[in-house]
Amino acid sequence: MGTVTILEETSKYPITLIGKRAGVCWGSDVTDNEKNYKRGMDCIKSNHGRTLEYVNVEMVIDGYSARCLREWYTHIGGMPSRLQASTRYIDYTKNGGFDYVIPPSIERNAEAKEKYIALMKSINDNCAAFEKEYDIPREDSAMCLPLGMATKIVDKRNLRNLIDMSHQRMCTRAYWEYRQLFNDICNSLSEMSDEWKWIVDNLFKPKCEVLGYCPEKKSCGRKGKLNE
Numbered sequence: 001m002g003t004v005t006i007l008e009e010t011s012k013y014p015i016t017l018i019g020k021r022a023g024v025c026w027g028s029d030v031t032d033n034e035k036n037y038k039r040g041m042d043c044i045k046s047n048h049g050r051t052l053e054y055v056n057v058e059m060v061i062d063g064y065s066a067r068c069l070r071e072w073y074t075h076i077g078g079m080p081s082r083l084q085a086s087t088r089y090i091d092y093t094k095n096g097g098f099d100y101v102i103p104p105s106i107e108r109n110a111e112a113k114e115k116y117i118a119l120m121k122s123i124n125d126n127c128a129a130f131e132k133e134y135d136i137p138r139e140d141s142a143m144c145l146p147l148g149m150a151t152k153i154v155d156k157r158n159l160r161n162l163i164d165m166s167h168q169r170m171c172t173r174a175y176w177e178y179r180q181l182f183n184d185i186c187n188s189l190s191e192m193s194d195e196w197k198w199i200v201d202n203l204f205k206p207k208c209e210v211l212g213y214c215p216e217k218k219s220c221g222r223k224g225k226l227n228e
């Protein structure tokens with residue numbers, strides 16, 4: 001089970017901040033946070049997307065598979081940044097080997113689960129043997145690490161990017177682990193402040209909710225297709 005830890009650099013009052021920044025350009029009194037909040041809401045409701053980019057989100061995303069985070073990396077709008085746990089400097093063969101994600105379909109099947117766990121152990125044992133018996137550098141034995149291995153990133157992006165991401169990744173067509181990760185992000189951000197809770201409840205939604213129809217070729221049927 002992965003965890004999302006929101007870092008203190010994350011804007012705590014995102015709607016107020018949006019209004020404060022927009023107020024500078026409108027010659028408004030930006031010392032009054034009640035007015036800033038109201039102005040921020042106006043910006044959001046008017047779809048003034050650039051103002052969303054002042055809201056910073058920094059978080060540690062830990063315990064999700066390398067595969068899931070490989071998909072995370074495709075969301076590049078607004079030039080987000082991140083650091084990822086090293087496969088050169090961290091010794092993943094220590095303490096019983098690397099952690100990994102077990103998909104629910106495998107978890108439910110005792111025989112498949114046994115095979116999956118044995119496979120992960122075999123990869124770990126071989127990585128250890130490469131390093132210890134054959135003196136292979138860790139950066140080379142790391143080529144064997146599986147996509148199911150759990151990893152950790154420190155991520156930094158803006159609200160606009162996250163809203164856009166929600167449209168793709170809250171879609172039932174998205175990979176199950178990514179949907180779970182996005183749900184964990186929603187929960188962690190909602191705990192930050194009421195302003196974040198409003199944003200999560202009202203702006204984070206699958207693309208069919210935004211468009212009013214499903215643009216996916218293989219639809220889940222939640223909304224009709226455009227030509228229906």
Ligand SMILES: Cc1cc2nc3c(=O)[nH]c(=O)nc-3n(C[C@H](O)[C@H](O)[C@H](O)COP(=O)(O)OP(=O)(O)OC[C@H]3O[C@@H](n4cnc5c(N)ncnc54)[C@H](O)[C@@H]3O)c2cc1C
Binds near residue numbers: 175
């Ligand atoms: C069901 C599903 C299946 C998928 N399958 C695959 C797959 O098989 N292989 C794969 O590689 N990916 C796959 N993806 C990922 C997908 O193709 C996108 O890479 C991912 O959704 C991120 O792109 P984005 O446009 O949504 O977000 P971002 O890259 O964050 O972009 C957000 C918005 O920012 C703007 N923007 C971003 N970059 C630019 C730019 N350079 N120039 C101008 N405007 C820009 C655009 O308006 C864009 O809509 C899949 C996603 C889903 C949900």
